[in-house]
Amino acid sequence: MTGKHIHILEVAEQLFAEKGFDGTSVRDIAGKAGVNLAMISYYFGSKEKLMASLIDFRSGYTRGILEELNKDESLSSWDKVERLIDLYVDKILNNYKFHCIMTQHLPTVQSDEIREMITDIKAKNFEHVKKIITEGQRKKVFRKVDMELTVGTVMGTIAQVTSSKNLYCRLLNINKDDEEGYRKKMIPKLKTHLKQMLKAHLDINNQE
Amino acid sequence: MTGKHIHILEVAEQLFAEKGFDGTSVRDIAGKAGVNLAMISYYFGSKEKLMASLIDFRSGYTRGILEELNKDESLSSWDKVERLIDLYVDKILNNYKFHCIMTQHLPTVQSDEIREMITDIKAKNFEHVKKIITEGQRKKVFRKVDMELTVGTVMGTIAQVTSSKNLYCRLLNINKDDEEGYRKKMIPKLKTHLKQMLKAHLDINNQE
DNA sequence: TTTTATTAATTAAACGTTTGATTGATTTAA
DNA sequence: TTAAATCAATCAAACGTTTAATTAATAAAA
Numbered sequence: 001m002t003g004k005h006i007h008i009l010e011v012a013e014q015l016f017a018e019k020g021f022d023g024t025s026v027r028d029i030a031g032k033a034g035v036n037l038a039m040i041s042y043y044f045g046s047k048e049k050l051m052a053s054l055i056d057f058r059s060g061y062t063r064g065i066l067e068e069l070n071k072d073e074s075l076s077s078w079d080k081v082e083r084l085i086d087l088y089v090d091k092i093l094n095n096y097k098f099h100c101i102m103t104q105h106l107p108t109v110q111s112d113e114i115r116e117m118i119t120d121i122k123a124k125n126f127e128h129v130k131k132i133i134t135e136g137q138r139k140k141v142f143r144k145v146d147m148e149l150t151v152g153t154v155m156g157t158i159a160q161v162t163s164s165k166n167l168y169c170r171l172l173n174i175n176k177d178d179e180e181g182y183r184k185k186m187i188p189k190l191k192t193h194l195k196q197m198l199k200a201h202l203d204i205n206n207q208e
Numbered sequence: 209m210t211g212k213h214i215h216i217l218e219v220a221e222q223l224f225a226e227k228g229f230d231g232t233s234v235r236d237i238a239g240k241a242g243v244n245l246a247m248i249s250y251y252f253g254s255k256e257k258l259m260a261s262l263i264d265f266r267s268g269y270t271r272g273i274l275e276e277l278n279k280d281e282s283l284s285s286w287d288k289v290e291r292l293i294d295l296y297v298d299k300i301l302n303n304y305k306f307h308c309i310m311t312q313h314l315p316t317v318q319s320d321e322i323r324e325m326i327t328d329i330k331a332k333n334f335e336h337v338k339k340i341i342t343e344g345q346r347k348k349v350f351r352k353v354d355m356e357l358t359v360g361t362v363m364g365t366i367a368q369v370t371s372s373k374n375l376y377c378r379l380l381n382i383n384k385d386d387e388e389g390y391r392k393k394m395i396p397k398l399k400t401h402l403k404q405m406l407k408a409h410l411d412i413n414n415q416e
Numbered sequence: 417t418t419t420t421a422t423t424a425a426t427t428a429a430a431c432g433t434t435t436g437a438t439t440g441a442t443t444t445a446a
Numbered sequence: 447t448t449a450a451a452t453c454a455a456t457c458a459a460a461c462g463t464t465t466a467a468t469t470a471a472t473a474a475a476a
Contacts, residue, residue, distance in 0.1 A: 020316035022230035026462060036427055041463060103371055104312040108228035115374065122375045148379050149365065149401040156368030157361040163311055164360070166323065167330045171356050193357040200408040234436060244453055249437060 001057075005043055008033045009054050017097035021051060021105050048111055055114065058098045059121050065091075066128040077136030081202065084132060085154070085194045092158045093187050096179070103159050126151050133202070142202040150201065154194060161186055209265075213251055216241045217262050225305035229259060229313050256319055263322065266306045267329050273299075274336040285344030289410065292340060293362070293402045300366050301395050304387070311367050334359050341410070350410040358409065362402060369394055 011033040015024040026047050030037040044050040069075075069083055092099045106118050129151045136142035161168060169176040174185060200206060219241040223232040234255050238245040252258040277283075277291055300307045314326050337359045344350035369376060377384040382393060408414060 018316065020228060020230055020313070022228055023316050025460075027460085036425095037462095038428090038464080039426070042425075047462065100315060104315060105228070107308055107312060107371060107373070108226065108231055110227065110231070119374045119378065122372060123378060126375070126379065145404070146397065146401040148376060149369075149397065150405075152368045152372070152376075153361055153365040153401075153405065155372075156364030156366070157357065158364070159368060159371070160360040160364030161357075163315060163367070164327075164330060164363075165315070166327045167334070168356060168360075170327065170331060171334065189354065189357065193354040193361075196353070197358075197361065197405070197409045200411070200414045201405045203408070203414070206408045206411070206414055233434075235434085244451095245436095246438075246454090247452070250451075255436065 004035070005053075006057070008035060008040065008043065009050070009057050012050055013054055013058070013097050013101065016051070016054075016105070017100040021047075021101075021109065026050075048114070051109075052111075052114055052117065054098075054101075055117055058095065066125065070128055070131055077132065077139055077141045078199075080132045081136070081198055082195055084129065085191055085198070088154065088158060089187055089190045089194070092162065093183050093190070096162055096183070099159070099162055104163060129154070136202065141204060143204040143206065145202060150198075154198070157194060158190060161190060212243070213261075214265070216243060216248065216251065217258070217265050220258055221262055221266070221305050221309065224259070224262075224313070225308040229255075229309075229317070234258075256322070259317075260319075260322055260325070262306075262309075263325055266303065267325075274333065278336055278339055285340065285347055285349045286407075288340045289344070289406055290403055292337065293399055293406070296362065297366060297395055297398045297402070300370065301391050301398070304370055304391070307367070307370055311371060337362070344410065349412060351412040351414065353409060358406075362406070365402060366398060369398060 008029065012024070012029045015028055015032065018024075019028075026040050027037055029050075030040055040047070040050060044053055065087060066084075069080060069087065072080075075083065102118055106115065109115050109118075126148075130147055133142060133145070133147060133150065137144065165182065166176055168174075168186070169182060172185060174182050176182075216237065220232070220237045223236055223240065226232075227236075234248050235245055237258075238248055248255070248258060252261050273295060274292075277288060277295065280288075283291065310326055314323065317323050317326075334356075338355055341350060341353070341355060341358065345352065373390065374384055376382075376394070377390060380393060382390050384390075
C-alpha cells in the first residue's frame with residue numbers, strides 16, 4: 001500500500017460518505033484524487049474491492065485498543081466504562097466519514113463478503129463491551145441490564161449524532177458545514193451525556 | 209393517489225431500503241410493481257419526486273400522534289415517557305423499511321428539498337419529546353439531563369436495532385431473513401430496555 | 417558504465433451495459 | 447368522442463471495466 005493507494009482510499013471515503021457507494025462513480029473518485037480512471041481497477045481490482053480495502057484500512061488502525069482496555073486490571077468497572085465511552089466517542093467522531101459509510105450503507109451493500117466483514121467487526125466490539133459489563137455485574141457493582149441493547153444504546157447514540165448531523169447543527173446553532181466546530185462541541189457533550197446516563201443505568205443501587 | 213400509486217410507492221420503499229436510492233433503478237421498481245416503466249414518470253414526474261412522494265406518504269400517517277400524547281393532561285410525566293417509547297418503538301419497527309431509508313440515505317441524498325423535509329420532521333419530533341421532559345423537570349420528577357442527546361439516545365437506540373439488524377440477528381440467534389421473528393422478539397425487548405434505562409436516567413432521585 | 421531486456425505504472429480511448437427520461441402510438445374508460 | 451392511461455421503442459448520458467499503447471523504473475547483460 002503506497003501513499004497513492006491511501007490517497008485514493010481517503011478520497012473514496014469522503015465521496016462514499018457524502019454520496020453513498022452507488023452515488024459515487026469511479027470517475028468521481030479518480031477525478032477528485034487526480035489519478036487516471038483506469039488506476040482504480042489497476043490498484044484495487046474493482047469498485048467493490050476498493051470498498052473492501054477501505055474497510056480493511058480503516059478498521060485496522062483501532063484494532064487492539066479494546067483488548068488493552070479489557071486487560072487492564074488496575075481499572076475499576078466504572079473506570080472502564082468511562083474510558084470505553086471516551087474511546088468510542090473519539091474514535092467515531094474523529095472518523096466521522098468512515099463511520100457514516102459503515103452504518104448508513106451497510107444494509108444496502110449487496111456484497112455478502114463486505115456485509116460479513118462489517119458484522120464481524122461489530123460483533124467483536126460487542127464482545128469486548130459485554131465483557132466489561134459482565135465483570136461489573138460479577139463484582140456486584142452493576143445491576144442486571146439488557147446486554148445487547150445497552151451496547152446498542154451507546155453505539156446508537158453516537159451513530160445518531162453522526163447520521164442526524166443536520167438536525168443537531170440546527171438544534172445547537174452550529175453551521176452545518178463547520179465540521180470542526182461540530183466535533184469540538186459534540187465530543188464533550190456526548191461523553192458527558194453517555195457517562196451520566198450509563199452511571200444511572202448500570203448502578204446496582206438504582207433498583208428496578 | 210390511487211391504489212396503483214400506493215402500490216408503486218410500497219414497492220419502491222422496499223427496494224430503496226434494500227438497495228438504496230441510487231442502487232435501485234426505476235426499471236427495478238416498475239418491474240417489481242408490474243407496471244410499465246414510463247408509468248413512474250407519468251405518475252410521479254421523476255425518480256427523485258417519487259422519493260419525495262414516498263416520504264410525504266409515510267411521514268403523514270403518524271403525524272398527530274405526538275400532539276395527542278402531549279395534550280393528555282391525565283398522564284403523569286412517567287406515563288408519557290412510557291407511552292412515548294411504546295409509540296416510537298412500534299412506529300419504527302413496524303415501518304422498518306421506511307426508517308432505513310430515512311436514516312441511512314439521508315446524508316447521501318443530494319436534493320436539498322428532501323434533506324430539509326426529513327430534518328424538519330425530526331426537529332418537530334424533537335420538540336414534542338423535549339416538551340415532555342421539560343414538563344417532568346418542572347414538576348420536579350425528572351432531573352437535569354442533556355435534552356438533545358437524551359432524545360438522541362432513544363432515537364439512536366431504536367435506529368441501531370434497525371440499521372444493525374444483521375448483528376442483532378446473530379447475537380440473538382434469529383434467522384436474518386425472518387423479519388417477522390425479529391420484530392416479535394425485538395419490540396418488547398426494546399421497550400423494556402428503554403423504559404428501564406430512562407427510568408434510571410431521568411429519575412430526580414438519582415443524583416449526579 | 418553503458419546498453420539492453422523486463423517489469424511496473426500510467427494514459428487516452430473505447431467497450432458493452434445500464435441508467436433516467438421521453439416519445440408517439442395504442443388501448444381503455446367516461 | 448375525448449381525455450386519461452398504458453405501452454413498446456428509443457434517447458443521450460453515465461456507468462464500471464478493459465484495452466492497447468506509452469512512459470517510467472528496475473534488473474540483467476555487455
